[in-house]
Amino acid sequence: MSSPTAGAAPDQDDPDANSGGAAAQSQRTPKSERTREQIVAAALQLFREQGYQGTTMRAVAASAGVSVGNAYYYFSSKEELIQGFYDQMVTDQAAACVQVFAGSRDFAERLRGALLAWLTAAEPYHEFAGRFFATAAQPDNPLSPFSRASSPARDASIALYRELIDGASVQVGAELSVTLPELLWLYQLGIVLYWVHDSSPGTKRTRLLVDHTVPMITRLVRLSRLPVIRPLSRQTAELVTMLRSHPS
Amino acid sequence: MSSPTAGAAPDQDDPDANSGGAAAQSQRTPKSERTREQIVAAALQLFREQGYQGTTMRAVAASAGVSVGNAYYYFSSKEELIQGFYDQMVTDQAAACVQVFAGSRDFAERLRGALLAWLTAAEPYHEFAGRFFATAAQPDNPLSPFSRASSPARDASIALYRELIDGASVQVGAELSVTLPELLWLYQLGIVLYWVHDSSPGTKRTRLLVDHTVPMITRLVRLSRLPVIRPLSRQTAELVTMLRSHPS
Secondary structure, three states: OOOOOOOOOOOOOOOOHHHOOHHHHHHOOHHHHHHHHHHHHHHHHHHHHHOOOOOOHHHHHHHHOOOHHHHHHHOOOHHHHHHHHHHHHHHHHHHHHHHHHHHOOOHHHHHHHHHHHHHHHHHHHHHHHHHHHHHHOOOOOOOOOOOOOOHHHHHHHHHHHHHHHHOOOOOOOHHHHHHHHHHHHHHHHHHHHHHHOOOOHHHHHHHHHHHHHHHHHHHHHHHOOOOOOHHHHHHHHHHHHHHHOOOO | OOOOOOOOOOOOOOOOHHHOOHHHHHHOOHHHHHHHHHHHHHHHHHHHHHOOOOOOHHHHHHHHOOOHHHHHHHOOOHHHHHHHHHHHHHHHHHHHHHHHHHHOOOHHHHHHHHHHHHHHHHHHHHHHHHHHHHHHOOOOOOOOOOOOOOHHHHHHHHHHHHHHHHOOOOOOOHHHHHHHHHHHHHHHHHHHHHHHOOOOHHHHHHHHHHHHHHHHHHHHHHHOOOOOOHHHHHHHHHHHHHHHOOOO
């Protein structure tokens, strides 16, 4: 009934379980990880069925078969459950990318594979995402992909793109190299934004967008070593630095 | 009390007043144009004060000093009033651009001036836009900037960018030339999206984004004539064609 205190520890074998987010994933035990996943899965099912507004933490806990206190131990608020959704998407994407990256060193194939892996993971949540992203798009919302609260999922995604590039048989210009993973994450955000608005059957227009833009991104990356393109790489790096800096 | 019939004509001297949107603007008489602007101004004030949901057509009509029937004659729904907002923004932007375009043939200066003109026109509506865009971002919303209903404002904006390019002392590659106005409109949409989320004082971060990206866009446009860049221009044109085509 009452809110849990910060010190509550339903899983005695896992004192780090409440550190939250993909970044802390390595510190979790299999058991607490399983409980966490159960809660996220229950929440996402309820969000799909009853909407984000209509879902309570109590209902999530009941559906996951855990106490309300235990649910709050893992997620301090309903909003944090959405961070769980973001984490889940990048975890599923990374799992699918193991095979994609092992199968090809071609940059374009790896990039296309990574994006399609995200779309495949997110497909069951398409309708929910459409309704939900309208809320997340509000200014200053901690659910914004740029927020501090979203940094674990964002960092995990950027790390995945770093891995994509490092294993690819492509030469990237020095200026571009540092910022490219973050740029590819921004590109993925653009694809996701389009996907949210995509009402075509099976969101096939988004897949068409991927097929059209991957060769363009690949061409730009290849051109990044040309002297005539280098100033653009530098400007892009400056832009990312500006975007990353805290608003004043 | 009752909804107006389609044939109602409060302004006998202006049978075309109900054709709506920026495209039909040339057919309007000064009197009907004035009435229309009064209604839009009243609506935007109410949206700012009471929110979009809390504003009724009846309140808009009362505030504008016209009958409810007359208000419905110009705007068949509250949503159409938002189209009036879009139209108003591009009209104000175009008015400010007359001086910008007359003052310089430099592509970058013209582009920067056009974007700052939009930001200046939209500044009083920043808070409203933040709340409202969350609604407009819903899938299939006719208020989406890509919708058929938004085409008058979109076409007017693309025409403004065509004028910007045609009067500038810049050589644009043939493949890029056709789609460049639409690409600059898409670029402006990106700036607007950032602006909606910008909580810095005076939205100065958006102005910083303009200052960072205008030189990059300008460089890309100048490079468009190089043989090594041409395939990218062709791919970009194909992408715009894909985006423009109707979802199936």
